[in-house]
Amino acid sequence: MSAAVSRYFSSSIGRKQLIALSGLLLCGFLVTHLLGNFLLLVGAEAFNLYAHKLISMGPLLYVAEAGLAGLFVLHLGLAIKLTIENKVARGQKYYVKNRTGRGETIMSASMPYTGLILLAFLISHLIHFKFGPHYSTDINGVIVRDLYKTVVEFFRSPLNTAWYVISMAAAALHTSHGFSSAFQSFGFNHGTWTPKVKLLGVVYAIFVAGGFALISVLLHVKGA
């Protein structure tokens, strides 16, 4: 690797831009995921057909999955390294920890914790659904996986639903800082645009996390 490349990937600014870029791309993935999930509200057939179409993509799906996994590992790995470095950089902790109230927010301060909740969520999410109970159903003569049944059964439990809602609260906190923070990391800061980008980040967080949470609550109410 050339000196310029290794310098960028090891520098504080380079690494935070990589966290920002991977975070924004993951934000994009969440939107497509949410749009797919809305089909859960349309009905079993619509959702199962959509899921079947995705699975039928074959190698393309693996490429997409590998890409997502890569983004996630990059985002997580760099963020963990950064958090550890930042703890070391403080050295001895302050006896009194006080903030001005004009800088750090609950959202920005909790990034490592909401991030870890999302990691736990992601693992449990894959176990529950992707590698969860496998049912089959017949749609117009084609045997497809009845993922709808897996989902509906899962959200029958109030505990499962609560865990999803809590995780989505973490996602809302995480993305409402992360989204606009990414723009600052790339150097976009402007008297007019920055407040709008911050607002957009909050709108995004509420729409996406709220959307996922709403679907799980609706499925729970419907199935219970």
Added chain:
Amino acid sequence: MSDNANMTIYLKVWRQTSAASEGKFVDYKVDHVSPDMSFLEMFDVLNNELVHKGEDPIAFDHDCREGICGMCSMMINGKAHGGQKGTTTCQLHMRKFKSGDSIVVEPWRAKAFPLVKDLVVDRSAFDKIIQAGGYTTAQTGNAPDANANLIPKTIADEAMDAAACIGCGACVASCPNGSAMLFMGAKISQLALLPQGQPEAPKRALEMVKTHDELLFGNCTNHAECEATCPKEISIEHIARMNREYTKATFTYYEKERSAGA
């Protein structure tokens, strides 16, 4: 100025004889504090008493006492310079406190700012960042005419906002990550905005950031706590400009091999 003229302040101050020794908090009661005193003058009163009692006075950094030298580093009740907007410790007055208040005073805490004694830390890491590129190497000769380099007022003002940095280290002290990005952003901005600084801007950004990282300052995560505590109210817009300068330099700047004399 009447009955308030004699405030009593209860201090909890970090005492540590050297970087190698163990430190601890020591409680002091300071009587006869005037509300018109600065926070540092209150320390002078206390130190005077300590000297009279034959005790070691509290070491703290101070110099100009008019808010422009950047020496008076103190974490007051968990806030750099006491947290009053746009104010250094020396310009913080005791009238902002009430008689009978308890105040905890700690030194800046950052791995890159090793403690020297009590409240004094070594901020020479900032000098190393400057030495890495926070200057121009243009041969200046005689002072040029003031209007030889025409710079639009908006740009000059923006550069001056960045140049207001006094290098006090409050940004590092109050950053939850111990990052020096606001300091460095101000220094990089100040020069990148002006024609004299522009030829060396890419190299400067690369070298200063590299040095910052090597000195074990933390990584910026955009809390903006630095901007909130900066006594010169320097904006994180300058961190954004530094990020732009760094990105631009990374992807567009490299030194070509050239034969001598070419």
